[in-house]
Amino acid sequence: MQSKELIEKLERLAPPEYAESWDNPGLLVGSAKREVHKVYIALDADGEAVDRAVRCGCDMILTHHPLLFSAVKSIRDEDFIGHRLMMMIENRINYFAMHTNFDTAVMADLAADRLKLQNKQPLAMVRETESGLKGIGSTGDLTEEMTLADLAIFVRKAFNLPQVRCYGKPDTKIRRVSMCPGSGKGMDGDVLEAGGQVFITGDVDHHYGIDCVEKGICVIDAGHHGLEHIFVPFMEQWMQENCPEIETVTDGNQSPFFVV
Structure with missing residues (x-):
């Protein structure tokens, strides 16, 4: 399935006009023309999620929270956000976020x-x-x-x-x-x-x-x-029901902190 076809379905589920003015959902990295066969679903596009998406051979990362909220003036490997963006670009992985619209x-x-x-x-x-x-x-x-x-x-x-x-x-x-x-x-x-x-x-x-x-x-x-971790299992099931030809991979959906 082409990325733009998947995006059309995702935007019917969560229309972009529902997002708040300060938000930044949508296709943030990649090409709408790229073929998508495997999607990695996570709450956040943190370093571990991006690394695993690369290892699993995913064509798209789908998250709730956008990695980018404001303008990026440089993309450098030394910067932790820049590193993630470079990993996506170099491995031809599209990145799509659904936030306040979702x-x-x-x-x-x-x-x-x-x-x-x-x-x-x-x-x-x-x-x-x-x-x-x-x-x-x-x-x-x-x-x-x-x-x-x-x-x-x-x-x-x-x-x-x-x-x-x-x-x-x-x-x-x-x-x-x-x-x-x-x-x-x-x-x-x-x-x-x-x-x-x-x-x-x-x-x-x-x-x-x-x-x-x-x-x-x-x-x-x-x-x-x-x-909000319920985003991950919901979207996994939604993808299986609405895009059965696309394989899904989810992260462990673990809390980013632990209590001692």
């Missing part, structure tokens, strides 16, 4: 469904689409009321995580949940407007966590990778 089109519902949220609505950046309202994050109701402590365990198991961090009293009763996979810092206003009693997201620092509690919002920090 968050809007797919990730919000995908994450909310892991918690079986009912009466879902977008948390922010709402837009009307053929399939209904879409946006960044979701707000919905749990199937039954839980304490914050029990909900934290539920989230940990639903996303297959070793641990989560919580702000708020463990026995707080929770029914309405707001969540934003990735980094949701600064969205507490959206959570309050949506009536969320708890905010499930990643990259929560000390001050933001305690400030949210002061505003009446409990917080479960499940990590940036912790909530």
Whole structure:
């Protein structure tokens, strides 16, 4: 399959116009005319992912987070990003990213469904689409009321995580949940407007966590990778169903850090 044919399918799944203005999804390295027989799927195009894609003979790397967000003034092997770009170019590997457009089109519902949220609505950046309202994050109701402590365990198991961090009293009763996979810092206003009693997201620092509690919002920090790693298995299955002629390889999808 030509790369442009695959890109057309990917952009139907996550239209580029759904991306936020600061974002940089799409074909970032390579040629739309290049034939694609094997795709490497990862959350990030880090050095290990690029090296493995080369070793596996992949023609394209597909990630959630773009490697490039701003202009690159030089591509040099001494620079860690430049090295990855050179590896892709020298090995004729296309690189395609699906970020906030995927968050809007797919990730919000995908994450909310892991918690079986009912009466879902977008948390922010709402837009009307053929399939209904879409946006960044979701707000919905749990199937039954839980304490914050029990909900934290539920989230940990639903996303297959070793641990989560919580702000708020463990026995707080929770029914309405707001969540934003990735980094949701600064969205507490959206959570309050949506009536969320708890905010499930990643990259929560000390001050933001305690400030949210002061505003009446409990917080479960499940990590940036912790909530978004679901991109990899979803896209692997999507590729198998929509492009069965293309072989897929996925990385280990391991957290970039460990807790001692």
